[in-house]
Structure formats: structure tokens, C-alpha cells
Amino acid sequence: MIPEVSVIIPVFNRENLIIETLKSVKNQIFSNWECCIVDDGSTDNSIKNIQSFIQRDERFKLIRRSLESKKGAASCRNIGLQNTSAKFIQFLDSDDIISENKIRNQLNLLKESDEFSISTCVWGRFGKGLPDNLFLKQSSYSNYTNSEDFLNSLKGSKGYFPPHAYLMQRKLIEKVGPWNENLSLNDDGEFMMRIIANTTEIKCALESIAWYRLPEKNNLSNYGNIEAVNSAILSWKLVDNSLKIRFKKKRIEYVEWAKGRLFINVKKSFPELIEFHKPFFTEQIRHTRRQNSLYSRVIRKISQKF
Amino acid sequence: MQQPNVSIIIPTYNRAHLIRETLDSVWGQLYKNWECIIVDDGSTDSTSEIVKPYLEDLRFKYYERPLNRHKGANACRNYGIEISKGEFLQFLDSDDILSPDKIKHQIELIINNGDADLVFCQWKRFQNDIEESQSIVPSDFYTNYNSGIDFLESLGENNSFMCSHSYLMNKNILNKSGYWNEYLESNQDGEFFFRVLINSKKIIFCPDVTVFYRVSVINSVSSYSSAEKVRQVIASWQLMENQLILKYGDKLYQYIENGKKRVFIDLNKSRYLKIKFENRDFFKYQLIQEKRYLKSKRFHRRLIKKIYNLFNKNDSRS
Secondary structure, three states, X not given: OOOOEEEEEEEOOOOOOHHHXXXXXXXXXXXXXXXXXXXXXXXXXHHHHHHXXXXXXXXXXXXXXXXXXXXXXXHHHHHHHHOOOOOEEEEOOOOOEEOOXXXXXXXXXXXXXXXXXXXXXXXXXXXXXXXXXXXXXXXXXXXXXXXXHHHHHHOOOOOOOOHHHOEEEHHXXXXXXXXXXXXXXXXXXXXXXXXXXXXXXXXXXXXXXXXXXXXXXXXXXXXXXXXXXXXXXXXXXXXXXXXXXXXXXXXXXXXXXXXXXXXXXXXXXXXXXXXXXXXXXXXXXXXXXXXXXXXXXXXXXXXXXX | OOXXXXXXXXXXXXOOOOHHHHHHXXXXXXXXXXXXXXXXXXXXXXXXXXXXXXXXOOOEEEEEOOOOOOOOHXXXXXXXXXXXXXXXXXXXXXOOEEOOXXXXXXXXXXXXXXXXXXXXXXXXXXXXXXXXXXXXXXXHHOOOEOOHHHHHHHXXXXXXXXXXXXXXXXXXXHHHHOOOOOOOOOOHHHHHHHHHHHOOOOEEEEEEEEEEXXXXXXOOOOOOOOHHHHHHHHHHHHXXXXXXXXXXXXXXXXXXXXXXXXXXXXXXXXOOOOHHHHOOOOOHHHHHHHHHHHHHXXXXXXXXXHHHHXXXXXXXXO
């Protein structure tokens, strides 16, 4: 039987976590899938553990990134796309988990709408020894026929959906192009924004869950490398450019909002990059300046009183 | 010799008066294994009647853009790609012309260079008669390239641009570049082939064949009919520039600067010239140049005034 859904999992040194992820794929109620695991050159026991888990289940296959391909999760996902053939695509990271009804419910939603529609689902964070944190009521948990409304709803809903909360058609990915292998941060955000810009309809599966595992180290450690941070800024420039083309607007509300969060992270890690990309952060710089002046005025007044 | 299938994709909108010449140039190709997919963007003229006789040759296929697709040439091209069966793609506009040996020679070159991503040939522009066509690209440019970025830099140095029907491309590149951007309304081919090029490794020049690009006598629809359109064009050049910066580092790319310059000049002619100040950073070099030019103009004016005054004083004294 030709598989209907391709699950694509890039993996790099996740010997302890990958099995839980693979189990959540194996436990799917909808069973006609293929799962392509792409190894990014793991040096721990990941490969051994994966191999022993997937033997006897031919729906899984493990391939290794060839040396000519660029290193990184984005490159591995693209290899996964080239080595699978199903009509629907589920991206999954090697430490994340999807509920067992996720693929079935989303597939049902997408089958009744047009070929460029995508589906979202409920999501939450777990791990780090913290209690599971399911985001239950989000304004983004709704159906949209207008991408711009969807983006604006994200502002009040954590700002994004993790990539594995989506199910989409291969046809849409072919149209927007593959993952950008030159980005080292926010490659998922940049890819998903191109998908969202080109989708016709967004349908939410309210009874399915995508679990996002909190990284062991603080998220800010991503911001430890100046080149990576610079590429995160460039990724948002690309998003801004694409969405401006898409919506023919002078200013993209969602991007300006997201830049606010980026600005804070960049300022904490490599403030010199703010100076370098000054025109891009115009609005954010102006905002902090305004805040600072108000703050300093209040402080001055208080100190005068005492 | 192998005869791979070539898909020729033609979007059209109200070109009943011109499309015949284009279809004849397809029909007359010396290479025979092609399919020609014509996608109509909702023509209200007699296009369908003009196309009809060609459909007797089953290699011609005529479709209407499906209703659920965005309007425009790019959505038509994308629909054409989706239904195409060829290993190679030839994009063609419904008023342009290919020389009869175009596809034949390009396919031969691709077969002899198994890993070529893209073949191109020289192009000439014409108004009514291709006998009176002219080339505006310096001949130095027409050579082989080992990467898309070399191709673009060379285009930049020669201050030139290519037209989309000069290429014949391997369909596989689309897996890296993506399809045409359906929301972009001008510089569509520039933006699409930019992505194709930066994902191509081997680009081969095919001598001896020519494609013809029709320029209308009356300047056709200006790309700057609204402020939104201007901003969209600027965003498309920014997108290209940022992709280059991400891939090849932060430096000046002559190809992009030339593009900016063309937008800048058009912008100055339009009603929306204020938009250039919204994009001060993007038009940095163009604004510096303009300032320098205005300064020297002012200087000249003052100089002329002084000389004039000098003579006038002398006159009044005498």
C-alpha cells in the first residue's frame, strides 16, 4: 500500500529521547504512514537505539546525511523530503511527541479541503521535570481562510505553532521551496512563514496535541554564537520581505511584534548586531527609547520626593 | 540519441493578436519531443479560437487557470508546472518567439553535459519584426558558468538582465528553488530565475540559437501604477539581496545594485517618489549618488550665474 503521510525526523545525538518520539509515531491510530529518520552524523548511541526500535516495522527507514549535503536539521529535513513520496507531510523533531489521533484527525480535515490547505492542532510544552503545560485556550486555535488573520492571532498565542503541530501537503512545499539550509536559527519560522503565506486555508484539529519538549539548556544558549544570532536576524528580514510581497503592505504587524522579542534577545547577547542592523530595528529602538525616558522620568521624580 | 520530453509553459491573457506567432515558433521547433501547456488567465478576447486549430496537434494543451488559484501569470505558470510531464522546462510568454533550433541545440548540450542544471542562449529584442531585432547584452557575458552567483555577478558587471525564455531548465532545480511567487506582480521572472540561479551549479551557454523578446511600442502597463506595487518591487529586491547576504556574506552585489538603480529611476519618474525615503537604507548608494548629482548641478548653476553676473556688471559699466 502506498503510504499517505510521510513523517520526517532529523536526528542528532538524541540517544535518550528519540525512542519516545518514535513511539508516538508508531502509536498513531492512522497507520498508513512512512517515517523517514535522517541522521545528521550522531556520535552517540542514537543510531543503534533507532535501529533496534525500528526493526520489524518496515514503515520506518533510517538514512544518513551524505557528506556532500550541508550539516543541520534543515538540510536533513530536505533529504527526508527527497527520500519520501507520500502526499502529506508531518515534520517532527527527534525529542517531540504527537498525540495518537494527530495524523488521523488532521488528515480528515485536509482531505475535505483544497490541496494547499494546512492544519494546526493544540500544543503544549513538557520536560525539564516541570509539569506538562498544555496551552488550552488560544485565539489561534481556529479555522482561517485569511493568512493575515492567522498571523495576527499568533500574537496573542505564544507567537507561533511548533512545526510538528502542522500537517501539510507536499504540493504546497514544492511550491514554496524547501527549508533554507543557510539558516542556523529560526529556520523553522522562516519555512513556516512561506507556507503560511501561500496556504489557502488553515484548519485546526482541536482534539489533537503536539508536545514540544523544553530544551535542557536555557533557550538563550541558542543565542551564544554571533553568526547564529545574525542569521536569526536575517531570517526575520526574509520573512518580512516575503510577507510584504504577499500582503502588499508597508508594515507587517506580526513581524514587527516578533521583532520586539528578537530585539530583546539580540540586545542581551550581541548588542553590536542591533547597531549593525539599525534600520531593521527602527521601531524597536524607538520603543525602548520612549520606555527608557518615561522610566527615567519616574525615577527622577521619586528620588526628588525623598 | 535520447529524446527527453520538454514542457513548454505559456501563460496568456488577452493576446489573441500576438499568440499565433508564439505558437508557430513552438510548432516549428526542430526538436519534436515536447508538450506545450497554454494556461489562460481568463482572456476575454478571441484567444481560445486562435488556439483551437493548434490543439489538433496533441502536443498542444490548453487550460483555463483553475478558479481556486490566485489570478496572474505566475499562478498560471505554476499550474502549468504541476501538470507538466517533461524532464525539462521551457517558459515562454505569449508574445515572445524562439528560433527553430532553440530547444534542439539546448537539449543536445544538456545531454552532452549530464549534470547541467540550466542552459541559456542569447536574446534580442524586437517590436514587430524579428528581422530587426537587436541585442542589448554585451557578448562577453555569453559564456559558461560554474555557479549561479558567478552568473549573477557577471550579469551585474555587464549591467544586463536575461529574459526567461532564453533558459531551458532541469525540472529538478524546482525542488531547491520553489515555484513562481504567485503574489508578486512585477519583476516576476527576475525573482524566480534568481532563485533558480542561486541553486544551480552548472550553467551552460548555447551559441547559435536566439530567442526574441517583444517590446511594445507603447510602454505597456507601468509596474508603478500604485504605491503598493512599488513597495512590492522593493521588497522583492530586498528578498534577493538578503538571500545573497545569508548565503555569500555581507557585501555589495552589483546585480542587486543595478536592480535598485532601475527601481530608483522609475520611482523618481512616478508619483510615489516619497517611497524612496521610506527605504533610505536600501537605496543608500542611489541616494548618495543623487545627492552628489544635485550638488554638482547646483554648483554649475551658481557658477553660470556668477559668470553671467560678471558680464552683466561689465555691461552696465560700459
